[in-house]
Amino acid sequence: MDLLEYQGKQLFAEHGVPVPQGRHATTPKEARAAAEELGFPVVIKAQVQIGGRGKAGGIKLAKDADEAETHAEAIIGMDIRGLTVQEIWVEQASDIATEYYGAVVFDRSARKPLVMLSAEGGMDIEAVPEEKIARLHVDPLVGFLPFHGRRLAFEAAIDADVIRPVGAMLAKLYDLFVAADAMLVEVNPLIVTGDRQVVALDAKVTVDDNALMRQPAVAEMRNPSAEDPQEQMAKERGVTYVKLDGEVGILGNGAGLVMSTLDVVAQAGGRPANFLDVGGGAKAEEIVAALEVLLSDAKVKAVLFNIFGGITRCDEVARGILQALEQIDVQVPIVVRLDGTNDQEGRRILADADASQLHTAKTMLEAADMVVALAREGAAA
Numbered sequence: 001m002d003l004l005e006y007q008g009k010q011l012f013a014e015h016g017v018p019v020p021q022g023r024h025a026t027t028p029k030e031a032r033a034a035a036e037e038l039g040f041p042v043v044i045k046a047q048v049q050i051g052g053r054g055k056a057g058g059i060k061l062a063k064d065a066d067e068a069e070t071h072a073e074a075i076i077g078m079d080i081r082g083l084t085v086q087e088i089w090v091e092q093a094s095d096i097a098t099e100y101y102g103a104v105v106f107d108r109s110a111r112k113p114l115v116m117l118s119a120e121g122g123m124d125i126e127a128v129p130e131e132k133i134a135r136l137h138v139d140p141l142v143g144f145l146p147f148h149g150r151r152l153a154f155e156a157a158i159d160a161d162v163i164r165p166v167g168a169m170l171a172k173l174y175d176l177f178v179a180a181d182a183m184l185v186e187v188n189p190l191i192v193t194g195d196r197q198v199v200a201l202d203a204k205v206t207v208d209d210n211a212l213m214r215q216p217a218v219a220e221m222r223n224p225s226a227e228d229p230q231e232q233m234a235k236e237r238g239v240t241y242v243k244l245d246g247e248v249g250i251l252g253n254g255a256g257l258v259m260s261t262l263d264v265v266a267q268a269g270g271r272p273a274n275f276l277d278v279g280g281g282a283k284a285e286e287i288v289a290a291l292e293v294l295l296s297d298a299k300v301k302a303v304l305f306n307i308f309g310g311i312t313r314c315d316e317v318a319r320g321i322l323q324a325l326e327q328i329d330v331q332v333p334i335v336v337r338l339d340g341t342n343d344q345e346g347r348r349i350l351a352d353a354d355a356s357q358l359h360t361a362k363t364m365l366e367a368a369d370m371v372v373a374l375a376r377e378g379a380a381a
């Protein structure tokens, strides 16, 4: 789960990481009031889960209340690479002397958190040459120690007078990273002000979704409006869902099977629209939930239901599908491939049901050819 800048800064403040004073706003009037409270100049910042807001015009400096209101009006509703700005953050402007980059990321291959520091901050970190980024893996059992901060600071060649406060900030960011079950904590830019204060001017925090159950305060920060509606729906229903760009909806039991179904559909000339792993689920409620998520994507012209019966029995899945079709109105054709435990009986149950939108197939390839043809017909209609 990605946090918005202001939510990240809230965590920063709680962990003693210096951040500028700011207020949240959703209307130009609120922004004006917030700015007057904070004192001028202020910076109006679009709150969207995407970087490069500065370049996109989503960050503006205001020297008085009128300007704050005008800028807020321009930024709210703005489209930044596909995301509509609905919230803004009004912040006391900082006097920037230098921009650095600091981050803690989870390095899966090393199985350790990796702390990074660079004197080349402000810009896109991908554009910074490798050798300009100091890196240090932290042993999670030992933690981040003061000498780690000093080593990174020397290696990154930051200004000598701020080595201590920058090291201290990295230590606090590391503490936050651990405490919040984060996968990423990134500060770009990490600034030094004219009077040599070290401040986090931007915040990007990603929290491990699997840890949200023990991070209730962070889970509360989830912003439903900023998320893809289908993904949000899937999350609420506890199914694994990935949205894609085509017209064939794919549903299967087991991640491996679902992934290979994607390949087979692509091989048959189709484009998957999304895929959903229902796990071992064969119950009608689970199938209803899954179909509702898949079909809420208007692009879906046909659905492929690919089930390999192991512990899950195909006859149960077939009954589940029929019950689901009684509960929801499905307009698009559904191809069901049943293979494995009780597959013959499963196919017989579906055939006997005589539901016009149901088609059955015995093999994955046959099912894929069928669903691709049906999706084409649907798209042409």
Ligand code: GDP
Pocket: 043, 050, 051, 052, 053, 054, 055, 059, 092, 093, 094, 095, 096, 099, 122, 123, 188, 189, 201, 202, 203
């Ligand atoms: P991003 O573009 O989405 O990464 O947003 P940032 O929060 O990193 O801001 C982008 C740039 O805007 C920064 O690198 C600064 O150069 C500038 N900026 C942001 N806040 C301030 C501020 O308070 N004062 C000044 N002078 N510049 C700012």
Ligand code: MN
Pocket: 051, 052, 188, 189, 202
């Ligand atoms: Mn930034």
